Amino acid sequence: MNFAEIIFLFIIAVTMGGAATAVLAGSVVYAIMGLVVTMFGVAALYVYLNSPFVALMQILIYVGAVTVLIAFAVMLVGPLYRRPKEWTTAGKFGAALGVALVSLLLFVRFVTETFPRAGAPSFEMTTKDIGRLFFDDLVLPFELISLLIVVAILGAIMLALFARGNK
Amino acid sequence: MTDFLYNYLHVYLFVALFMLFCGIVGVVYRRTLIGMLVSLELIMNGAGLNLVALNRFVSPENAYGTAFTLIIMGIAAAEAAVALGIIILIFRKYRHIEGGDLREMRD
Numbered sequence: 001m002n003f004a005e006i007i008f009l010f011i012i013a014v015t016m017g018g019a020a021t022a023v024l025a026g027s028v029v030y031a032i033m034g035l036v037v038t039m040f041g042v043a044a045l046y047v048y049l050n051s052p053f054v055a056l057m058q059i060l061i062y063v064g065a066v067t068v069l070i071a072f073a074v075m076l077v078g079p080l081y082r083r084p085k086e087w088t089t090a091g092k093f094g095a096a097l098g099v100a101l102v103s104l105l106l107f108v109r110f111v112t113e114t115f116p117r118a119g120a121p122s123f124e125m126t127t128k129d130i131g132r133l134f135f136d137d138l139v140l141p142f143e144l145i146s147l148l149i150v151v152a153i154l155g156a157i158m159l160a161l162f163a164r165g166n167k
Numbered sequence: 168m169t170d171f172l173y174n175y176l177h178v179y180l181f182v183a184l185f186m187l188f189c190g191i192v193g194v195v196y197r198r199t200l201i202g203m204l205v206s207l208e209l210i211m212n213g214a215g216l217n218l219v220a221l222n223r224f225v226s227p228e229n230a231y232g233t234a235f236t237l238i239i240m241g242i243a244a245a246e247a248a249v250a251l252g253i254i255i256l257i258f259r260k261y262r263h264i265e266g267g268d269l270r271e272m273r274d
Binding site: 001002004005008009012015016019020022023028031032035038039042045046048049050051053054057058061062065066069070072073074076077092093095096097099100101103104107108111112123125129130133134138141142145148149151152153155156159160 | 171172173177178179180181182184185186187188189190191192193195196197199201202204205206208209212215216219220222223227229230231233234236237238240241242243244245246247248249251252253254255256258264
């Protein structure tokens with residue numbers, strides 16, 4: 001076991017711990033912290049997968065934009081200290097655990113039977129290749145994404161405006 | 168060269184699977200809408216990790232999985248913006264954001 005593998009195991013442990021924190025934390029703020037830790041861990045896993053561009057985009061978009069949006073929502077929806085705990089009843093937790101365990105077993109069976117346990121082939125994917133793919137084969141999805149973002153921005157603005165108009 | 172731990176597809180797939188597991192538990196178990204949104208982001212992150220890992224190990228000759236992960240990131244940003252608009256709207260109307268008490272989204 002070399003040094004890179006030890007770091008890899010540490011990253012996996014941090015990612016899983018962050019995911020568990022994001023689900024099981026009693027307060028929303030700790031859940032967001034767990035989400036940030038998980039996203040950094042996933043970005044490090046992208047680096048191990050020879051995709052540094054996706055790793056940087058992960059940090060830029062998820063950590064930089066999405067979690068900040070969620071943090072703003074937490075700040076806008078009222079005081080935290082009057083909020084009850086994030087947990088619901090134990091029966092619901094049992095149901096959630098059951099559903100998730102059944103799907104986990106199904107997916108483990110699917111994964112272990114479908115994909116061969118092969119080593120890594122050579123993989124060199126540069127940013128130039130990704131850009132060429134986006135502007136060559138995937139032009140329509142790329143433009144549709146920009147259209148979707150424009151529509152989402154307009155929708156968010158309209159939601160805020162209508163809420164103010166009703167009051 | 169290929170027997171390092173980070174050169175196996177299954178490690179990445181199981182990390183993504185664990186994130187999907189946590190996300191499903193969170194969506195069912197959380198009481199506020201923000202907690203559910205955090206769990207949804209977890210699920211989408213796991214899906215992106217899955218796609219990049221499969222692209223790197225199964226079909227390394229093209230970059231479609233990586234491109235699809237970037238598209239997922241754009242969609243997740245737009246989805247988070249709209250979801251937060253709806254959450255703030257629900258908070259202004261009902262003064263709470265607990266998902267179990269919402270029965271209708273009319274007006």
